[in-house]
Amino acid sequence: MLAEFNLFGVFVAPIAVYAVLAIPVTLLLRFVLWRTGAIEWFWHVALFEVALYVSVLCLMILYV
Known part of the structure; x- marks a missing residue:
């Protein structure tokens, strides 16, 4: 799907x-x-949310 x-x-x-x-x-x-x-559980919630978005984006690029 990388077109x-x-x-x-x-x-x-x-x-x-x-x-x-x-x-x-x-x-x-x-x-x-x-x-x-x-x-x-996370010390810096905003930083975790950005990292979560980047992780989801990377997983979508790899597996979709």
């Missing part, structure tokens, strides 16, 4: 599509972590 996407005649790089698709996945994981209380 350009044709969006109404404009070719979009696959990394941009993956970056947009990684946002809802990250938000879902954040919601689960907040509801279970597991987010309190």
Whole structure:
């Protein structure tokens, strides 16, 4: 799936599509972590959330 996407005649790089698709996945994981209380294990929550997004993005690039 690493080919350009044709969006109404404009070719979009696959990394941009993956970056947009990684946002809802990250938000879902954040919601689960907040509801279970597991987010309190981390010292710097904002830094963890950025790292979570980057990890989800990398996994999507590798496996989708």
